[in-house]
Amino acid sequence: EPEVTQTPSHQVTQMGQEVILRCVPISNHLYFYWYRQILGQKVEFLVSFYNNEISEKSEIFDDQFSVERPDGSNFTLKIRSTKLEDSAMYFCASKTQGNSETQYFGPGTRLLVL
Amino acid sequence: DQQVKQNSPSLSVQEGRISILNCDYTNSMFDYFLWYKKYPAEGPTFLISISSIKDKNEDGRFTVFLNKSAKHLSLHIVPSQPGDSAVYFCAAGTLIQGAQKLVFGQGTRLTINP
Numbered sequence: 001e002p003e004v005t006q007t008p009s010h011q012v013t014q015m016g017q018e019v020i021l022r023c024v025p026i027s028n029h030l031y032f033y034w035y036r037q038i039l040g041q042k043v044e045f046l047v048s049f050y051n052n053e054i055s056e057k058s059e060i061f062d063d064q065f066s067v068e069r070p071d072g073s074n075f076t077l078k079i080r081s082t083k084l085e086d087s088a089m090y091f092c093a094s095k096t097q098g099n100s101e102t103q104y105f106g107p108g109t110r111l112l113v114l
Numbered sequence: 115d116q117q118v119k120q121n122s123p124s125l126s127v128q129e130g131r132i133s134i135l136n137c138d139y140t141n142s143m144f145d146y147f148l149w150y151k152k153y154p155a156e157g158p159t160f161l162i163s164i165s166s167i168k169d170k171n172e173d174g175r176f177t178v179f180l181n182k183s184a185k186h187l188s189l190h191i192v193p194s195q196p197g198d199s200a201v202y203f204c205a206a207g208t209l210i211q212g213a214q215k216l217v218f219g220q221g222t223r224l225t226i227n228p
Contacts, residue, residue: 105157
């Protein structure tokens with residue numbers, strides 16, 4: 001069964017460093033998402049991406065964040081200058097088309113900023 | 115953001131019995147709802163969904179009930195099995211054209227006791 005994959009599974013970085021989290025969505029999916037979950041808190045929406053542009057972003061997704069689909073398969077989240085409060089699990093999700101409800105999630109990348 | 119609430123942080127049920135997980139929402143614009151199951155260190159796994167035009171959707175041991183007037187939905191698992199022990203998230207979205215973000219509840223940790 002097709003699934004969303006994410007790399008790396010864990011990332012430790014120093015505050016102020018740039019990180020890139022990578023995702024390979026399900027191959028025929030058209031809509032891509034990033035969510036995050038800070039330890040003990042809810043899963044929160046960060047950004048949605050369709051047709052090579054951002055569809056919607058939350059207030060969390062400030063100028064330090066960017067997303068890209070550099071080729072036909074990868075979808076990346078870049079944090080330009082990490083802060084301690086960026087430590088969280090980051091989940092990528094994808095779905096097939098506009099009127100489909102279900103988003104399928106990857107296993108997540110655990111980011112720890114020291 | 116308290117648009118989706120799961121008021122029970124945990125629930126313990128005996129194997130073979132029914133598990134009932136509850137979720138309340140405040141935004142009347144939500145028109146579809148999903149339940150996800152999550153194991154530690156994994157991403158949310160889609161279980162079952164329901165659109166606002168229905169009041170019940172069933173898939174094997176899982177049934178979701180929607181009460182629009184009360185802005186309440188519930189997930190019934192029967193019979194409960196040890197492998198059902200996980201955190202269950204309720205999520206809601208709006209079927210507007212294009213990408214839709216999901217809004218998640220806080221999750222309920224279900225423990226099935228043998």
